[in-house]
Amino acid sequence: MKFPNINFDTLKNEGTSSVTPQERRKFLKLGLAVAGVYAGGKVLSLTSLVGTAHASGGANIVEKFPYNPHYSMVIRQSLCIDCEKCVEACNKTNHVPEYGYRTRILTKKYSGSLDKQVEFIPVLCNHCNDAPCVRACPTRATYKDPVTGIVRMDSKKCIGCKTCMLACPYDARYFSAERHAVDKCDFCWEERLSKGETQTGCSAACPTGARTFGNLTDPDNIVYKLVHQLEEQVWVLRPADDTKPNIFYMKGNMRSVDNILNEQKFKYYDPNKA
């Protein structure tokens, strides 16, 4: 096979003037897409279609999320001080019996680290896009809300086989004798969101802003901003189970995150000092 003999040294520079703006935009887009996949892809791909939506940018995102409003929570782990106000608020709002809980705060201890010895990790139902509990339920007593994506319970259909409790990789379910059904977090849909509130009981009660709740399809929303930044790592719990959870975790103590959010008013953010 013969190769055409091109001498690059003698080729004339065509200049940038011959590249159309369309072509240039396409090239830049490609670069962004590649960077997006490498930098943020690990987490963003966990939400259906968010990877492609992120790379193509703009208004497409809203249409490409599976739900709208797509409720989601970002937990900024470093801000959690284990005051348990969220657990109290949850128990009170949702009438959770003494023997059960819908959310709890786990403690992780470190030794040998210089900055801190302990870390608190709030956990709750992850409202997975591919929820194992929804597949496991024999009577469709638990289901993905087709509008909001919240994993909800239709208590009257629950036969109490407890398969969903074992299917859940986040231990988010318990059997409530009062309801005669399995009970779980519903992002306070029944007690708050359906009555016009915008925050869940736990996120409203959180004094530090560790729990931030919002709509993932709204580019102005705090959870959207926290998830769609590349500077600080965002992760989910038990990613290997591939359930596409909607509870995102991050340390949340970096300046860069504050900068992105400087329009947003936080409880811990004092605009006078900034």
Added chain:
Amino acid sequence: MTGRMVNISKKWGFHGVEALKNASPLYKMTMAIFALLALAGAAVGLHGMITGYHHVYGVTREISWGLLISAYIFCVVTSTGLCIISSIGHVFGGEAYMPIAKRAVFMSIMFMFGGFCIIFFDIENPFRMAIWNVISPNFVSNMWWMGTLYGMYLVFMIIEYYFLLDQNHTLSRLMGFFGLVVGIAAHSNLGAVFGMLHGRPFWYGPYLPIYFIFSAAMSGGCAILFFTTLGWRINPEIMNQRMERAIKAITQVTIFLISVIIFFTIWKIITGMVSEGKHLVIMSFLTGDYAINFWVFEIFLGMVLPLYLLIRSRGNNFNLILWATGLMMIGIFFMRYDIVIPGQMESVYHSLGVEEAKDMLTYTPSFHEIMASLFGIGFIGLAYFAGEKMLNGHQLEKHEIVPDGGYICPGCGAIHFMEEGETEDDAMKRHHRIW
């Protein structure tokens, strides 16, 4: 149906309540113990249902399937196994296996009912199940398929048993075939109830559905040997040359199936030791909390001892077979327990390294759970002992009481009935035609 007006007691071998009255005092006492066990179990179970299971059961939020599910699985595994082993004879035409069919199918049905008795006290709202399983089915849920397929299986087995009694071999064979297909589907699906929970690494994967089928066949072989040799102790007359041949054949197949399960268990342990998600559980089998369950009950009583004793028995020492399979039934129960409980021992947050999930979770069956399980076991025991007497040891009728119009089939040894104007030859062809 012309020319077939035969006394049902003769044709079905049904000896009625009279047979129970004539039983020995010891026999009556044994039955009374099982009856009391079943009644006490039902009473305690109902008490638990009224007071609320979360007050009286040992199951928790994390370990939500306990002793009751283990006992349920023990029952349905044995039921499916009895169906599989008996089908070798009366569905696939293995001559040697034919004489055990009636007892095997009868016990298969009773084990299924026993399993349903037990799970009745595990499901929190069993009455809702009947409604919502029908009007709001989830076709991708293994649990839904489990209820549906086992329900169908039970129906097929009951119809099959009726035709077996009625000596309609064509239809019993057809129903037996459907029962087997649905039974295999139901049972491997039960394995998938566990095997498709991908948040539980100890269960997840295709291993359990496959293991459940082989394990069921082993349990079935064990159970039919146990119940037949026990029937022989009750009434030695049930043993004849054909039955001895059947026992020998089933002993051989059971030895083979125990070997298969040993092979399965070895690879479960070895592969589990290198898996991050399974390592802790496997180590608790080998050296931890479950070491006695595993080594003494599952391995020694469930596999090694019966393997040795069954080989020693050469298939014709019935006392030895009775002991081997009796101990094996206990071992098999622990095998089921060791699937259900350890799969939940490791908290889902263990890998996160948090304080709350550092230790393995523990579970101890409560009094109520033990009694509710005994409800099912008592029912099965009672049904067995009642069946041995009332159905005359599940025998095919003997020569001297061949009723009018009937004759001893030279092929299968059972009594066949001739239609009007039919020769023996035609009748045999009719009885043994496949479709």
